[in-house]
Amino acid sequence: MSTWILNGTTVNLETNAQEKKHLYVEDGVISKIISAAEGLPDTGNAQVIDAEGKLVSAGFIDMHVHLREPGFEYKETIATGAMSAAKGGFTAIACMPNTKPVIGTTEVIASVLAKAEEAGAARVLPYAAITVNQLGRELNDFTALKEAGAIGFTDDGVGVQSAQMMKDAMKLAASMNMPVIAHCEDETLVVGAPVAEGAFAERHGLKGIPNESEAIHVGRDILLAEATGVHYHVCHVSTEQSVRLIRQAKQLGIKVTAEVCPHHLLLADEDIPGLDANWKMNPPLRSRRDVDAMIEALADGTIDMVVTDHAPHSAEEKAKGMQLAPFGIVGFETAFPLLYTKFVVTGQWTLAFLLDKMTAAPANVFGLPWGKLEVGAAADLTIVDLESERQVDPETFVSKGRNTPFTGWNLKGWPTHTLVAGKLVWAE
Numbered sequence: 314m315s316t317w318i319l320n321g322t323t324v325n326l327e328t329n330a331q332e333k334k335h336l337y338v339e340d341g342v343i344s345k346i347i348s349a350a351e352g353l354p355d356t357g358n359a360q361v362i363d364a365e366g367k368l369v370s371a372g373f374i375d376m377h378v379h380l381r382e383p384g385f386e387y388k389e390t391i392a393t394g395a396m397s398a399a400k401g402g403f404t405a406i407a408c409m410p411n412t413k414p415v416i417g418t419t420e421v422i423a424s425v426l427a428k429a430e431e432a433g434a435a436r437v438l439p440y441a442a443i444t445v446n447q448l449g450r451e452l453n454d455f456t457a458l459k460e461a462g463a464i465g466f467t468d469d470g471v472g473v474q475s476a477q478m479m480k481d482a483m484k485l486a487a488s489m490n491m492p493v494i495a496h497c498e499d500e501t502l503v504v505g506a507p508v509a510e511g512a513f514a515e516r517h518g519l520k521g522i523p524n525e526s527e528a529i530h531v532g533r534d535i536l537l538a539e540a541t542g543v544h545y546h547v548c549h550v551s552t553e554q555s556v557r558l559i560r561q562a563k564q565l566g567i568k569v570t571a572e573v574c575p576h577h578l579l580l581a582d583e584d585i586p587g588l589d590a591n592w593k594m595n596p597p598l599r600s601r602r603d604v605d606a607m608i609e610a611l612a613d614g615t616i617d618m619v620v621t622d623h624a625p626h627s628a629e630e631k632a633k634g635m636q637l638a639p640f641g642i643v644g645f646e647t648a649f650p651l652l653y654t655k656f657v658v659t660g661q662w663t664l665a666f667l668l669d670k671m672t673a674a675p676a677n678v679f680g681l682p683w684g685k686l687e688v689g690a691a692a693d694l695t696i697v698d699l700e701s702e703r704q705v706d707p708e709t710f711v712s713k714g715r716n717t718p719f720t721g722w723n724l725k726g727w728p729t730h731t732l733v734a735g736k737l738v739w740a741e
């Protein structure tokens with residue numbers, strides 16, 4: 314099976330230079346990249362994809378997603394989640410372990426991988442839980458979980474409350490050359506607050522989540538990473554205090570990396586229109602100052618990559634209101650158009666910068682073999698119509714989740730084709 318992708322625009326991630334090229338994909342691998350100036354190749358009986366006027370990029374990689382299976386299939390399944398990802402241009406997604414049962418045994422890892430294979434959409438890379446049932450009391454069997462295919466350890470959904478537990482986890486992970494990925498949240502500082510501390514919480518008489526509840530864990534874990542030598546990766550950074558700590562840690566040569574979500578780059582608590590739980594996620598939307606700190610930190614390399622934290626919930630759950638609804642919003646199908654429209658079209662970022670944060674950067678940080686458009690690389694590819702423009706309509710989502718704050722936003726840059734290992738897994 315072979316495919317020619319003709320006349321697509323490619324972007325050099327170092328220089329932002331754009332060039333029209335033809336790509337030939339054979340046996341799942343990019344086997345030729347030729348300049349379109351050389352004229353059209355003989356396509357023989359290969360499948361042909363016309364990418365004229367479109368961007369051809371290495372497939373997007375999302376290192377933080379929730380697929381909900383096993384246990385919460387009414388919110389999402391591995392099949393619907395991996396296909397929603399493919400529709401958003403993602404070819405590899407790393408799924409969090411807060412399922413039921415938790416992804417914390419070799420059996421659950423094996424079943425997630427088998428279901429992902431069956432789905433035939435984006436590649437699914439499972440994280441395993443740090444602690445048994447994510448209860449923070451006892452470490453999982455890291456060696457067995459790594460062997461079964463876990464790519465890192467995290468209790469995302471909750472923070473690891475005990476410093477000693479986190480230190481033990483980091484020591485063990487470091488000895489196995491595996492990363493620890495942390496949802497940073499000190500529970501003693503949160504206690505039932507649904508939104509960030511600040512103007513919105515005050516106006517609506519809600520308890521507020523303070524910035525320190527995140528940053529205290531970031532600071533603690535940076536010290537533990539320094540002591541243990543582990544690769545420590547901070548989930549969904551949202552506060553200027555966390556950024557300050559990560560920036561300093563990087564300057565000191567501590568092995569810390571970090572991610573940020575589109576919503577924390579685009580929305581502040583003051584943008585929340587009312588008591589609508591589609592604006593409720595963890596970490597919450599913070600102040601404009603925090604948003605500006607996220608943008609600056611991504612620009613200066615303090616934050617390494619963009620992730621969605623795709624967190625589908627049912628309409629019934631989200632209808633419970635701001636106080637009672639679960640935290641989380643979907644992300645796959647809006648991530649690229651949002652960032653392209655709000656940062657690249659406006660001239661704040663180059664297209665190369667955005668593509669790097671969604672392809673090469675996550676691949677480099679986690680040592681993954683994807684994220685580069687080059688001969689010999691796996692043909693994990695995303696084709697995007699940068700000129701296409703339409704409104705976000707949750708009814709068109711492939712995800713079972715409709716929980717997004719971006720309904721009605723007019724965005725440009727919608728993916729049209731996604732290939733994983735040379736196979737077209739999604740086309741508009």
Ligand SMILES: NC(=O)N[C@@H](CC(=O)O)C(=O)O
Pocket residue numbers: 379411469470471496593594595596622624625639640641642
């Ligand atoms: N981000 C969220 O708001 N929710 C996530 C949990 C998490 O990422 O911590 C979820 O699983 O729903």
Ligand SMILES: [Zn+2]
Pocket residue numbers: 469470471496497548549595596
């Ligand atoms: Zn989290």
Ligand SMILES: [Zn+2]
Pocket residue numbers: 377378379409469470622624
């Ligand atoms: Zn998460």
